[in-house]
Amino acid sequence: MNILTLEHLYYSYDNGKTPVLKDINFEFEKGKTYAIVGKSGAGKTTLLSLISGLCKSSDGKVIYKGNDVSKIDREKYRSQDIGVVFQSFNLLPHLTALENVILSIDVSGIKMKDKKKHALEMLKKVELDEAKAKRRVLKLSGGEQQRVAIARALSYNPEVIIADEPTGNLDNATEEAVMKILKGLASEDGKCVIIVTHSPSVAQNVDVVYELQQE
Ligand code: ADP
Numbered sequence: 001m002n003i004l005t006l007e008h009l010y011y012s013y014d015n016g017k018t019p020v021l022k023d024i025n026f027e028f029e030k031g032k033t034y035a036i037v038g039k040s041g042a043g044k045t046t047l048l049s050l051i052s053g054l055c056k057s058s059d060g061k062v063i064y065k066g067n068d069v070s071k072i073d074r075e076k077y078r079s080q081d082i083g084v085v086f087q088s089f090n091l092l093p094h095l096t097a098l099e100n101v102i103l104s105i106d107v108s109g110i111k112m113k114d115k116k117k118h119a120l121e122m123l124k125k126v127e128l129d130e131a132k133a134k135r136r137v138l139k140l141s142g143g144e145q146q147r148v149a150i151a152r153a154l155s156y157n158p159e160v161i162i163a164d165e166p167t168g169n170l171d172n173a174t175e176e177a178v179m180k181i182l183k184g185l186a187s188e189d190g191k192c193v194i195i196v197t198h199s200p201s202v203a204q205n206v207d208v209v210y211e212l213q214q215e
Contacts, residue, residue: 002063003159003192004028004051009060011046016058020046024060026210030159033186033193035203038212044196047212048164051194053078064160079108083153085163089145093138097123097148100137101155108156122151126181143174150181161185162194167202179205 009024020043028034038044049055050062053074062069069077091100101119105112112118123133126147137145146166153161163182167175179202185191186207195202203209 001029002027003030003065005061005063006047006051007061007063009047009050009062010058011043011050011055012058021050021057021212024212028160028192028194030192031186031190032208033183033206034195035206035209036194036196036212037198037203037209039214040198042212042214044212045164048084048162048196052082052084052162080110080156081158081160083156083158083161085146085149085153085161085166087164087166087168089149091137091145091148091152094136096134096136097128097140097144097151098133100148101152104152104155110156119151119155122154123148125154126151127177143170143177146170146174146178147181150178154185158191160192160194162196164196165198166195167197167199172201175199175201 006024006026009021011021012019024047036044036047050057053069056070064077064081095103098116098119101122102115105115105119120130120133128144128147128151132140132144137148140148166182167178170178182193182195183205186193195206197203
């Protein structure tokens, strides 16, 4: 069964004057990895905003677990059901990796007995040990910051993880390490992992590739 379905999805900017997405029909299942590819300007970032509930479609539906996302509590959907890994990481650089993950749990509103223990577990999952977890983000490498961003997206245990160019600023070896983590989230933890990417090597490394054609 699909966890997420895009049904006849349309999106235009400027009150319909700039059509970007036209009749998009994509399906996503748990336990699989997906790449959304397309040339610059094809609408990848726009689609990510629609899937993650940051904006509403002009027409058509984003369906999560059988429910039209425009009709459910989008605040809750964004903060509990979908984990977004932003291209720019969006981490607070002066806080530690651990504090960034704990903050995300707090923002989600999900109650946890031992937030610190859970946050450390999520950081361990992305191969950051306790010493790294307690380091300020600005003292971590790009690849490590990317992994903190993934741990943060995982912090409230969403079933869907969507990552915007997760390997965009990384060298090849680091890209491989990050892809291994993202693939493991699907194959071992049963998450639905969606990656928005330019990278052909990333697209070759997923279960399903969806291409956005430029209008
Ligand atoms: P991609 O991520 O694939 O590069 P985007 O989703 O960022 O594509 O953009 C798709 C198209 O929509 C581009 O032509 C872009 O110029 C346009 N666009 C993006 N954001 C806006 C906006 N806020 N207002 C008007 N047009 C926009």
